[in-house]
Amino acid sequence: MAEVLVLVDHVDGAVRKPTLELLTLARRIGDPVAVALGAGAGATAGVLGEHGAVRVLTADAPEFAEYLVVPKVDALQAAFEAVSPVAVLVVSSAEGKEVAARLALRVGSGVITDATDVEAGEQGPVATQAAFAASYTTRSRVSRGVPVITVKPNSAPVEPAAAAGAVESLSVSFGAAATGTKVTSRTPRESTGRPELTEAAIVVSGGRGVNGAENFPLIEALADSLGAAVGASRAAVDAGWYPHTSQVGQTGKSVSPQLYIASGISGAIQHRAGMQTSKTIVAINKDAEAPIFELVDYGVVGDLFAVVPQLTEEINTRKG
Amino acid sequence: MSLRIVVCVKYVPDATGDRRFADDLTLDREDVDGLLSELDEYAVEQALQIADGADDAEITVVTVGPEDAKDALRKALSMGADRAVHVEDDDLHGSDVMGTSLVLAKAVEKTGYDLVICGMASTDGVMGVLPALLAERLGVPQVTLLSEVAVAGGVVTGRRDGDTASEQVEASLPAVVSVTDQSGEARYPSFKGIMAAKKKPVESLDLDDLGLDADEVGLAGAWTAVDSATERPARTAGTIVKDEGEGGRQLAEFLVGQKFI
Numbered sequence: 001m002a003e004v005l006v007l008v009d010h011v012d013g014a015v016r017k018p019t020l021e022l023l024t025l026a027r028r029i030g031d032p033v034a035v036a037l038g039a040g041a042g043a044t045a046g047v048l049g050e051h052g053a054v055r056v057l058t059a060d061a062p063e064f065a066e067y068l069v070v071p072k073v074d075a076l077q078a079a080f081e082a083v084s085p086v087a088v089l090v091v092s093s094a095e096g097k098e099v100a101a102r103l104a105l106r107v108g109s110g111v112i113t114d115a116t117d118v119e120a121g122e123q124g125p126v127a128t129q130a131a132f133a134a135s136y137t138t139r140s141r142v143s144r145g146v147p148v149i150t151v152k153p154n155s156a157p158v159e160p161a162a163a164a165g166a167v168e169s170l171s172v173s174f175g176a177a178a179t180g181t182k183v184t185s186r187t188p189r190e191s192t193g194r195p196e197l198t199e200a201a202i203v204v205s206g207g208r209g210v211n212g213a214e215n216f217p218l219i220e221a222l223a224d225s226l227g228a229a230v231g232a233s234r235a236a237v238d239a240g241w242y243p244h245t246s247q248v249g250q251t252g253k254s255v256s257p258q259l260y261i262a263s264g265i266s267g268a269i270q271h272r273a274g275m276q277t278s279k280t281i282v283a284i285n286k287d288a289e290a291p292i293f294e295l296v297d298y299g300v301v302g303d304l305f306a307v308v309p310q311l312t313e314e315i316n317t318r319k320g
Numbered sequence: 321m322s323l324r325i326v327v328c329v330k331y332v333p334d335a336t337g338d339r340r341f342a343d344d345l346t347l348d349r350e351d352v353d354g355l356l357s358e359l360d361e362y363a364v365e366q367a368l369q370i371a372d373g374a375d376d377a378e379i380t381v382v383t384v385g386p387e388d389a390k391d392a393l394r395k396a397l398s399m400g401a402d403r404a405v406h407v408e409d410d411d412l413h414g415s416d417v418m419g420t421s422l423v424l425a426k427a428v429e430k431t432g433y434d435l436v437i438c439g440m441a442s443t444d445g446v447m448g449v450l451p452a453l454l455a456e457r458l459g460v461p462q463v464t465l466l467s468e469v470a471v472a473g474g475v476v477t478g479r480r481d482g483d484t485a486s487e488q489v490e491a492s493l494p495a496v497v498s499v500t501d502q503s504g505e506a507r508y509p510s511f512k513g514i515m516a517a518k519k520k521p522v523e524s525l526d527l528d529d530l531g532l533d534a535d536e537v538g539l540a541g542a543w544t545a546v547d548s549a550t551e552r553p554a555r556t557a558g559t560i561v562k563d564e565g566e567g568g569r570q571l572a573e574f575l576v577g578q579k580f581i
Contacts, residue, residue, distance in 0.1 A: 011484055068480070068489055069452065069462060093483060094448065094465055101417070101449035102456045110418060110543030113447045126547070132339040132444070137550050144543040180461030181491040184477075188485045196483055202580065226580065244467075244502050245481060250335065250443060251359060251501040259580050269335050273446075280578055281558075282571065288562075295555055298574045302563025310568025315581055318572065 002030035013040025049165020109145025134276035200229035207233035209264020267292025331389035359439035361506035397517035398509035414539030451498035461491035
């Protein structure tokens with residue numbers, strides 16, 4: 001059967017959930033062959049095999065950590081040439097998109113980014129995307145070369161499917177460009193203990209209505225009751241109430257969780273652009289005219305300082 | 321020695337307007353106002369700051385787009401860029417990111433550069449891959465998604481904030497840089513700047529000038545195809561309740577019904 005390359009997103013061997021989602025999608029097109037790079041690459045094989053990877057190509061070299069993006073492109077290209085895949089799937093992270101695009105250019109293929117679904121089609125894989133702040137849904141395909149597609153987290157369920165997951169070492173020779181941009185230091189983001197924003201199944205966000213950094217613990221408590229990530233609107237971030245890494249929106253992070261809860265967020269177009277593909281949308285806002293209410297599956301017109309604590313308490317009670 | 325900075329900008333439909341697709345499934349530019357992509361304003365700002373810190377620097381702003389795209393160039397010139405290059409050709413209509421990056425690479429090479437600065441993504445397509453493609457095509461380092469950037473002694477340094485870590489990165493010039501909206505608030509053009517911009521040179525180039533064939537770009541030369549674009553049905557009206565003391569509990573009930581709790 002035709003093989004599909006899947007670039008593995010992992011941290012020291014711990015495979016991140018969006019990669020397991022990719023394996024589910026890859027199986028619709030062919031046999032997934034995973035490519036795991038960097039420290040801990042070999043340790044990913046077990047979980048990748050349990051989720052359908054027939055083979056796991058691994059490579060480790062200092063270059064993957066010491067230089068930006070290009071070493072991974074070199075390695076993915078080596079895998080591409082070794083496997084001759086019918087498609088390449090990569091997670092739509094900032095780095096994932098850059099790696100995918102450069103690979104596509106090198107191998108003479110078109111690239112599609114931020115797909116929210118991928119299906120097999122008569123002329124090759126068909127990708128679904130959201131356009132113009134999700135006011136449109138498009139279906140696209142790569143018309144030249146081998147489709148290279150990046151997929152947003154939460155676009156597919158994680159479905160276990162046992163496969164061989166045979167580990168093979170991938171031979172990579174780095175080109176001159178690989179060492180062009182040196183990473184001189186790296187500070188891991190301090191763990192909040194919460195899921196990462198872009199891949200969380202539930203996101204709870206606060207905006208201007210939260211009215212100060214000192215009130216964000218209300219939002220955090222609600223997030224923790226649901227095992228959710230915390231987001232913030234640009235207004236809240238610009239005011240310094242929450243870190244900019246948590247900004248959801250056009251100029252921040254694009255999220256597509258199963259459930260999005262907006263508290264004290266009016267729903268300006270720039271915010272909507274970053275969250276409108278969420279499956280279920282809930283808003284709490286005291287302004288009944290706030291545009292966010294046009295999007296919601298469920299909205300509460302009311303003071304978030306009353307509604308959010310009551311909701312949190314109710315959830316915690318029900319969880320027992 | 322003069323530092324040659326090229327800023328790549330895009331003329332995009334105003335996101336607050338009614339953005340839609342035309343019959344050929346490309347962007348409909350007729351019914352919505354365009355403007356300089358907000359994310360590119362940050363690139364212009366960083367170019368101006370880097371130029372301020374250099375002995376001698378020249379900023380050229382480059383765009384690929386229809387006649388109206390000159391508006392984006394004028395905005396950048398009024399902010400303080402020195403001159404502009406407008407690549408305009410009917411055959412460019414419908415170019416995908418591969419075609420656009422090819423045209424930009426040719427235009428940047430023709431202009432001459434030590435440093436290319438881009439916004440992190442356009443505010444219409446929002447792919448965020450053009451800077452990386454430009455670096456690949458030009459064969460120079462990519463130093464992308466920087467929230468802080470500085471240039472000294474022929475080296476560009478910056479901070480790249482990723483999902484799991486914040487990295488300090490550096491590369492020797494020439495290089496392609498992209499900056500995020502965290503890199504620093506973009507200045508407003510002054511009246512003096514707006515008046516001065518009217519006199520600044522805007523060079524027009526077409527595909528012949530860049531040595532490109534029509535079939536390498538545009539819809540015909542695109543490596544991707546959009547098969548359909550469907551306007552999303554307006555969300556069916558959700559349930560909206562007014563909090564009269566039970567709003568939180570009612571919402572919890574809804575979440576239970578949806579199996580989130």
